Amino acid sequence: MATATLEIWRGDATGGEFKEYTTELTEGMVVLDAIHQVQAEQAHDLAVRWNCKAGKCGSCSAEVNGQPKLMCMTRMGDLPTDRPITVEPMKAFPLVKDLVTDVSWNDEVKKRIKPFKPRPPDFEDGSWEMHQSDIDRVQEFRKCIECYLCQDVCHVLREHHMHDEFIGPRFLVYNAALEMHPLDTEDRREDLRKSQGIGLCNITKCCTTVCPEGITITDNAIIPLKERVVDQAYDPVRKLIQLVTGR
């Protein structure tokens, strides 16, 4: 029986180290399977999050051989076998234990974003007329499974730790989904510019590269949002009107 060697990060906020485990390989196995096998057979208290095991819930985010990945969608067979496979927790968030990080900062950010505010219904039964072509873009953003791999890879958060000034790609996508929702009447542009730090993104597209849902975060969400924000803040015609009317 073929085996694989994994170096799994074990430890908590006070410190830790990679520990080596060897486990049996079966056909089609994903990294999460290997982690579970190690947990059941060798390390009962190995901490790892998972739920659906099908790339739909976004719980099992980790760094596999240094790459931000969903462990449930990363096949062992696609990784080089001549050296141990490293599995470690996401770096942009505080470590809880082993592969589990504290992602609660994301919840706090979401609460700060102005919620959906629809226009009054078009029909008496409380429904609206919306066409597929009007919602294709928003549906792309709503595919997000909140795995936070985009947050993990974003250097503004990962290296510069600017969590207080910048909401990260996930919540720029979230803003974009709201701002481009055909029924929404709220305006979030000033928040984006001031408290949410959209200007800090310098479009390196790392987030788009790691998104397991294939959302084109930078091109479809962030850049159009940046344009809207700029239009609002620096529109010369508007400035002139403001100057004349005093409003």
Place this chain on the structure above:
Amino acid sequence: MEVSRHEHDVLIIGSGGAGLRAAIEASAGGASVALVCKSLLGKAHTVMAEGGIAAALANVDERDRWEIHFADTMRGGQYLSNWKMAEIHAKESPGRVRELEEWGAVFDRTKDGKILQRNFGGHAHPRLAHVGDRTGLEMIRTLQDHGVHQGFDDYQECTVTRLLKDGERVVGAFGYDRESGNFRVFQAGAVILATGGLGRAFKITSNSWECTGDGHSLGYHAGADLIDMEFIQFHPTGMVWPPSVRGILVTEGVRGEGGALTNSEGRRFMYDDIPPLYVNQTADTPEEGWRYVTGDRDARRPAELLTRDHVARCIVREVKEGRGSPHGGVFLDISWIKEKIPNGAEHIKRKLPAMYHQFKALADIDITEEPMEVGPTTHYVMGGLRVDPDTQMCTVPGLFAAGECAAGLHGANRLGGNSLSDLLVFGQRAGKYAAAYANEHGRGTLEEAQIEEARKEALAPLERQDQTDGAGPYAVQFELQDMMQEKVGIVREEGTLSEAVEEIAALSRRADLTGVTGDRKFNPGWHTALDLRHLLTNSEACARAALERKESRGAHSRVDFPDKDKEWGGFTVVLKRGSDGNMEVRRDALPPIREDLQKIIEEHG
């Protein structure tokens, strides 16, 4: 030992569709609400739902109305469903779906700009509001994003191990935080269980680690009735290859979009065996079935869209009789529709993007080019806590249940799409009536002795010496899953069911001997040991109920009683914890159906 205390009007255990909808409703009425999530908020199993939400919106076929949805649900449940719940569900689901749109959900659209609806098994008309094949994600995210602004408190990664009682009444719960291992005690005027299903009792399942039936077991141990526990839905189409993905769900939406089930001889075997109850509604030929899929109003449903219980049994038959696929399933082919429609491959990717991605990434299969291999997977439990159809209160005062852990709506077999609507309709009701109950009765008194007992019970696996040679709780769980799959699975009989009951007792004794290593901080070994008690209780309930029902009906199939029995059609099997702590089984007669509803059934039968 750190124990934090929390007081709320309403405590909701479980944060999937039902729990979140209940939390929104209870908060709207001004109640102080605690929402306890076993995982992180937004990761509950609802996220896995693919096909859609059933509601008679009549957007695609204007002939649809609540009466037909009601009749379809009753027929699908083989007339064991609680007719009052089926009525409420059919009437209220359209409003609940529109409400999601008001909160930001973005469903796929019809050409005239309304919510699009798709075909699904057992539904007379296209009825499922959906977003591609990720409807559950859309639903949970909408509820979550709306919910976080409603003022309830969430307790994430917190697991409840015991309900606390004041006399007969449930007044709180005891649990632990996964992260720290510290304990929490909740005191509340009313408690809602919304914990979902128990698929983890079986080896091959579409369910996540969380689905250990905590609510079923918590309610049962607090003295509430469980009903219909013999009815476990084995979804006909789970992945079968490679081994590591066995059981992962393949949405019924594939068949709703025209997917064909074929055996190794290339035959559309579903057309060979059409149950009498569905003969009038089912196409005679694949050709007629395809016309139905493409909107011909005179055509009847393809045989692939028969109910899940029947499709699962047909697949098992094909495999058993040697006409299966290489890895012990059958073939599900959606690529064939390319012959029928232009840009077929693009159409498939647009309608079923998650399935395309799932097979490509996990099985190296391009579903626009070749068939999938599929076989039954444990998916859903129709049985659960007996509730009042209007208020969702269990048979114990102060305790409510909604969603999969409650029973009644689905009878002997659930129709696809009726689960998401169930969560919304009865989640809303549970929230409303639990808040009213709390308002009327105030908070009960917690008894310190019960808290101390719960604390000791939770710590036991960490404190006792392991006597299983280090195999630990995982080994017991795996053995239970293997045994349940084999003996309480799709096909059952007296002998093996009796063995199952005995083996569950033996495994319970072994579970009490397992110790776990490590400390209380995010220790999955410890969590598994504590979940085991729920799994064992639920497994016993399933096995005993299956033993009791001496007929085959819906999802319950007995080799020794292969036919439906008219008399059994009038009974539900009830399980209740006896005063000696043993599980008692009894039969309760079903209440006679209201005359006007009976007429609806006859009219649409």
